[in-house]
Amino acid sequence: xxAQITEAMKDAMRAKDSERLSTxxxxxxxxxxxxxxxxxxxxxxxxxxxxxxxxAKMVKxxxxxxxxxxxxxxxxxxxxxxxxxxxxxGFMPDQMDEGDIKAAVAAAIAATGAASIKDMxxxxxxxxxxxxxxxxxxxxxxxxxxxxx
Numbered sequence: 001x002x003a004q005i006t007e008a009m010k011d012a013m014r015a016k017d018s019e020r021l022s023t024x025x026x027x028x029x030x031x032x033x034x035x036x037x038x039x040x041x042x043x044x045x046x047x048x049x050x051x052x053x054x055x056a057k058m059v060k061x062x063x064x065x066x067x068x069x070x071x072x073x074x075x076x077x078x079x080x081x082x083x084x085x086x087x088x089x090g091f092m093p094d095q096m097d098e099g100d101i102k103a104a105v106a107a108a109i110a111a112t113g114a115a116s117i118k119d120m121x122x123x124x125x126x127x128x129x130x131x132x133x134x135x136x137x138x139x140x141x142x143x144x145x146x147x148x149x
Contacts, residue, residue, distance in 0.1 A: 001048045002031070005091060019080075023087040030054055053132050055092050059085050096135045104131055105143045117148045 005027055012021040034046040034054055046054070062081045069078035096104065108126040112119060123144045127135065 001051050001091070005031070008091070019083060020087055023084045026084070027055070027058065027088060027091065030058060049132070052092060052134075055088055056132075058088050059092070062088070093134050096131065098139070101135055101140050102143060104135065105140060105147060109144070109147060114148060117145065120144055120148055123148070 005024060009021065009024045009028065012024055031046060031051065031054070034050060038044065038046060038050075062085045066078040066081035066085070069075070069081060104127060105123070108114075108123045108130075112122045112126050114120070114123045120141075124137065124141060127140055127144075128137065131140075
């Protein structure tokens with residue numbers, strides 16, 4: 001995954017695509033920060049299992065920023081944030097559709113033996129352990145709540 005990001009940066013430099021290049025540099029900066037944090041804890045550099053949630057966090061931050069810019073009457077800044085979202089999502093694995101999420105929720109409920117809404121945390125933790133970065137956990141949480149409620 002790191003090699004893919006590095007190659008994308010080189011391609012953006014060759015193509016003189018400054019907007020894409022700046023977003024890729026932001027991704028690399030976040031990766032370096034994560035590596036430094038890991039080093040401080042005696043862990044190896046971030047692997048794909050840590051990179052995907054990092055990218056998801058970056059997407060979420062940009063979605064929130066775009067929403068705030070829209071509310072504040074700054075559509076040009078909201079458009080810039082949305083363009084960055086497209087670039088970041090390009091490095092993430094494909095997202096699960098609604099049917100796949102329902103199947104994963106049912107499997108997680110069965111795996112954890114969840115019987116009531118009190119077990120929702122266990123089910124969501126199971127989903128995050130197996131589907132981090134591939135699933136919209138807002139939708140998944142609503143489905144878990146509906147299934148257990």
